[in-house]
Amino acid sequence: MDTSVEAAADTSAQLRPERGEPGPDGRPEGAGRQDIGRQDAGRRQAGRLYLAIAQGAFRRYSTYRAATVAGAVTNTVFGFILAYTFLALWQARPGLGGYDSVQAVTYIWISQSLLVTVAVWGGGFQDEVQERFRTGDIAIDLYRPVDFQGWWLATDLGRAAFHLFARGVLPTLAGALAFSLTLPADPLVWAVFLLAVLLAVVVSFGLRFLVSLTGFWLHDSEGIRAVMLVVAMFFSGMLLPIGLFPGWLGELAHVLPWAALIQIPTDILLERRSGFAVLTGLGFQLLWAVLLLAAGRAAQLLATRKVVVQGG
């Protein structure tokens, strides 16, 4: 996994607004914070705060350039290997699952480009939260005047924005150079794809947030994370399009939240979903995003009631 993530955890404390890190308007963030809660101005302030948190996360991840390049190269190498395996499969069975061989190869490259952005493997804020459970810093997070879930969602969106660019562009370009890919010419499709990726990140966040919160009860969510990795890799369509799963397994995979991570955004980009099907796809993602965020919120309430801080 990324070294950047572990290293990032070290610096996270420095980016807390409490330290007077300048906000986007150049004022120290802490200075404006007392107003939060004063209706409209307060809400604007909160919006700016979350934006600043996201920007901070974006900058933090962009610091580790060598790690980013190394990761993008790894995605590209896997893209090459898996593209050939798909070509062989589609050569044996043309039109399998409704994809032609060009679409199948495109599927591989797009899924490799999205893998880190939507954090199919877990990670991102999870590594930081886990470390904060271990050190006990989690207690500080809970009495901050910033919402716990909102804080981590903002950092994860900032991270994802960076990864979409840094881990997505190189594999896509390499794939387009070495293979014949089918990418949409219509900018509207790209716009809808970006929206689907945003929703995919929120769904992924919702899942990872629930996993991280188990740390309140289990002290170590490592085991659960390992299990989730297996489930996510399989049911997201990362390894094989869900349409190729046999029988009930395919039907199950289509309704589980992990389909929102890779399968739906990729199908939208491949224009296998168009018109009304785009809306149902986005609606499916939105539904799971809302459900998971609500579940995370409920779990957070339960967890904060039970938390016991052992002195300082």
Added chain:
Amino acid sequence: MIADETRSAKARWALRSWWLVAAMWTRATMAYRASFFLMLAASLAATSLDFVVLLLMFQHTDRLGGWSLAELGFLYGTSGLCLGLANLFVGSVDALGDRIRTGTLDTMLIRPAPALAQLCAERFSLRRLGRPLQAVAVLVWSLTVLPVHWTADRLLLVPLLLVCGTVIFSAIYIGGATLQFWWGEARELQNSLTYGGATLIHYPPTIFAKELVAGVVFGVPLAFVNWLPALRILDRPDPLGLPTAFQYASPIAAALCVLAAAAAWRAGLRAYRGTGN
């Protein structure tokens, strides 16, 4: 080190150091038994996913690149077993960059034991047995269903390729990790050679571009882990048309890999300057 110590005594001491550190970590992880078995099970499941994908692919076809599922099982089992054992023995070496950053490499360098042996054994965990265990299961299955015409050389090639393959992957782990002496954050780069390489040789060479196959014969010699010996064992034509001697040449490839990794490690250690903490 004492001047008149022989090479073999040094090697024995390196192995013993590895063993002592690994045994210490095993005792430590076994203190949390339930957690250990959970993680072992998770690792088994995670590393089996690649084979599940193969099974699903073969739901839709009975040949991939002209090879059957049992033949792919042989490639998968040998590749997974070699990578898994290499990961078990030396996989921890990829934390080198972190050790340089935090300064803990300095601690290892001043201990009276070879630094490389300590690095490889640090955080040793038997839960990494997940990959080799499931690979053995697939390999045994494939060997029972494959109609191999067993001759003396084919019987000998199987254990030989497992040993040489493990050595080749171990050398790639160590050689890849030494890049972190110069490029501290490049940890993930070696994943493309280790995990990426193992994924590559799960599949038959016939499905890849000839340039790619040539690259893993003459460049990073992954083809010697299982592709080339498997051509002989499974009696398949070589897509590159190389001389048959290549199919027996895994030990030479493994020896070259070890030499290259050792040279890289020495060069890296010479170039290393402590971070001063």
